[in-house]
Amino acid sequence: MLYPQANSHRDVLSLSGIWQFSLDLEGDGERHRWWQGLPSSRPIGVPGSWNEQYQDTMFFMGTGWYQTDFYVPAQWRARTLTLRFEGAGHSATVWLDSELLGGHEGGSLPFEFDISRHAKPGRKHRLTVKIDNRLGPKTIPPGGTDQSNEGAGSSFLAEAISNFSSILPEIQMLPFLLETRKQYPQVPFDFLPYGGIHRPVKLCSIPKDRIQNVRIRNDVKRTRAAVVFDISTVGSATFVEVTVTRGNKSVKAEARIGDGHAQVEIGIPKPALWHPDSPHLYHATVTLLKNTKPIDEYHTEFGIRTVEVTENQMLLNGKPIYLQGACKHEDFPILGRGLSEAVLVKDFSLMKWLGANSFRTSHYPYAEEYLMLADRMGFLVIDEMPTVGLDYKMYTDEILHKCQNLLTELIERDGNHPSVIMWSIANEPDTFTESARDFFGKLRAHAKALDPSRPVTLAAMHVPTDYTFEVVDVISINRYYGWYFDPGQLDVAARKLSEELDAIHAQHKKPILVSEFGADSMAGLHSDPPEIFTEEYQAALLKSYIDVIRSKDFTVGEHIWNFADFKTPQTYTRTVLNRKGLFTRDRQPKLAAHVMRQLWQSGR
Numbered sequence: 001m002l003y004p005q006a007n008s009h010r011d012v013l014s015l016s017g018i019w020q021f022s023l024d025l026e027g028d029g030e031r032h033r034w035w036q037g038l039p040s041s042r043p044i045g046v047p048g049s050w051n052e053q054y055q056d057t058m059f060f061m062g063t064g065w066y067q068t069d070f071y072v073p074a075q076w077r078a079r080t081l082t083l084r085f086e087g088a089g090h091s092a093t094v095w096l097d098s099e100l101l102g103g104h105e106g107g108s109l110p111f112e113f114d115i116s117r118h119a120k121p122g123r124k125h126r127l128t129v130k131i132d133n134r135l136g137p138k139t140i141p142p143g144g145t146d147q148s149n150e151g152a153g154s155s156f157l158a159e160a161i162s163n164f165s166s167i168l169p170e171i172q173m174l175p176f177l178l179e180t181r182k183q184y185p186q187v188p189f190d191f192l193p194y195g196g197i198h199r200p201v202k203l204c205s206i207p208k209d210r211i212q213n214v215r216i217r218n219d220v221k222r223t224r225a226a227v228v229f230d231i232s233t234v235g236s237a238t239f240v241e242v243t244v245t246r247g248n249k250s251v252k253a254e255a256r257i258g259d260g261h262a263q264v265e266i267g268i269p270k271p272a273l274w275h276p277d278s279p280h281l282y283h284a285t286v287t288l289l290k291n292t293k294p295i296d297e298y299h300t301e302f303g304i305r306t307v308e309v310t311e312n313q314m315l316l317n318g319k320p321i322y323l324q325g326a327c328k329h330e331d332f333p334i335l336g337r338g339l340s341e342a343v344l345v346k347d348f349s350l351m352k353w354l355g356a357n358s359f360r361t362s363h364y365p366y367a368e369e370y371l372m373l374a375d376r377m378g379f380l381v382i383d384e385m386p387t388v389g390l391d392y393k394m395y396t397d398e399i400l401h402k403c404q405n406l407l408t409e410l411i412e413r414d415g416n417h418p419s420v421i422m423w424s425i426a427n428e429p430d431t432f433t434e435s436a437r438d439f440f441g442k443l444r445a446h447a448k449a450l451d452p453s454r455p456v457t458l459a460a461m462h463v464p465t466d467y468t469f470e471v472v473d474v475i476s477i478n479r480y481y482g483w484y485f486d487p488g489q490l491d492v493a494a495r496k497l498s499e500e501l502d503a504i505h506a507q508h509k510k511p512i513l514v515s516e517f518g519a520d521s522m523a524g525l526h527s528d529p530p531e532i533f534t535e536e537y538q539a540a541l542l543k544s545y546i547d548v549i550r551s552k553d554f555t556v557g558e559h560i561w562n563f564a565d566f567k568t569p570q571t572y573t574r575t576v577l578n579r580k581g582l583f584t585r586d587r588q589p590k591l592a593a594h595v596m597r598q599l600w601q602s603g604r
Helices: 152-164 169-180 341-354 368-377 397-414 434-450 490-508 535-550 591-601
Strands: 011-014 017-023 042-046 063-071 080-085 091-096 099-105 111-114 124-132 201-206 210-221 224-234 239-246 249-256 261-269 282-290 293-302 307-309 314-316 323-326 358-360 380-384 420-427 456-460 474-478 512-516 555-560
Touching: 042 063, 080 091, 091 111, 099 111, 210 282, 210 293, 224 239, 224 282, 239 261, 249 261, 323 341, 341 368, 341 591, 358 555, 368 380, 368 397, 397 420, 397 434, 420 434, 420 474, 434 456, 456 512, 474 490, 490 512, 490 535, 535 555, 535 591
Parallel strands: 323 358, 323 555, 358 380, 380 420, 420 456, 456 474, 474 512, 512 555
Antiparallel strands: 011 201, 017 042, 017 063, 063 124, 080 111, 080 201, 091 099, 091 124, 210 224, 224 261, 239 249, 239 282, 282 293, 307 314
């Protein structure tokens, strides 16, 4: 699916704004045909999560209904009309007037419907969306539906307790520890499972004979780049023309369309390569022609660059690159996961202020606007699927097929962005069984079949044996020595991290990214000597880790957890938020932000 745009052949109407909203506490909205009108509705902002817009929706896991009315412009006659959601969920079901359009599962990727048959130009229509943010053992990500249900990620520990408690009497205490690990809402991950229409909703007008998709890939050899445009079309157009422009120079080529597909190759001598220090972008105009008459066009930007992996390094344009930055979340007060361009710009400006050059979309695909801005501002992005907290019992053909479909959607959406340098196929799944190697090996193979140009990684958790290290191109590890393990003992934490990095690389001979590390700090809490939860301890732990990471010649980066404090489920280990942020939730710097700025601005 092409990102919506307005040009001389296309038009876009935003449906964002104030909608009507009702909680479906009894789950009988469909039986009562709520698409005809919501009972006891109240206003709600779109885009935005429902959680912080009202007091009674903060931790709500269930079904909420959205409704709005809109007009189709009269001048949109004889056009194809599509209704596009950039992100809503976890699952969404959509009606136009009384017609069921369909549904979509997964709250982080776009979906759309052709409403040409239903919508009438010049008339008002009613749009109704049912959102269900409940998670279960077969959803991606998994989870429990309420606090009485265990999340999928805890089943291995429960089974281990059952198997070994009769052998080791001291393990009899572990059921109590398992109970204290529960949280509300019950999910096997540490961020709030927001519900709602998180991203913009758009009504699009496009030609009936049109460009359906554009995939861009490049091959750089010495001083020349070959840029290939794979273009799919709908209708009876005969030719497609591509014009590539940078500055005042442009080059053009065309190809005949056959069976709805055309491939156009354009050679660019002495290309300006995309790099964080110089994020050069080219502009491409794809024009669809019926004989010689233009009938559709699409504009996009792209960068020319290469990514490779060796035993010890990641190479960008043939030269070593070192990733420094922080993981993020789509999270901000009141908005929840709702997209705000102002917050987006603020975050990117703060990352530039820090001297960061990269981030990971933990733990789901972010809005595509993140990648557009990363392309322009020169950030390297590890693009992650919403496969967080997978239990080893989920490694079935059914779940694999669902994950492959999500990965296909992700790569189709983000494959043209030069900022995306690596695909991450999971965060902290169970990876200590051989079934993990088979499951994620097949998922990696799927990624490579769709996009052989980028390496594949997986953010692994705290286990000594990890079978996925065998299948990924870059090993990513999340480590919390000095916090969850050996709290307060920075010397022990540094020693354990160093020994583990050496052991992993000696066995697997692959570059390693420390993809998470950090400590919570309460803004304004200080101590000397540093103690846990103080700003001084957080800063000292981060500096200690970075010293170890940079002492190795096989490490390719350091990603702190996290860029900013963020909302979590309720549990005794969290004081409302996960407070591992370099910044507070409202983006004020802690001591650690200033320390990282000194390190990152000075270079590795």
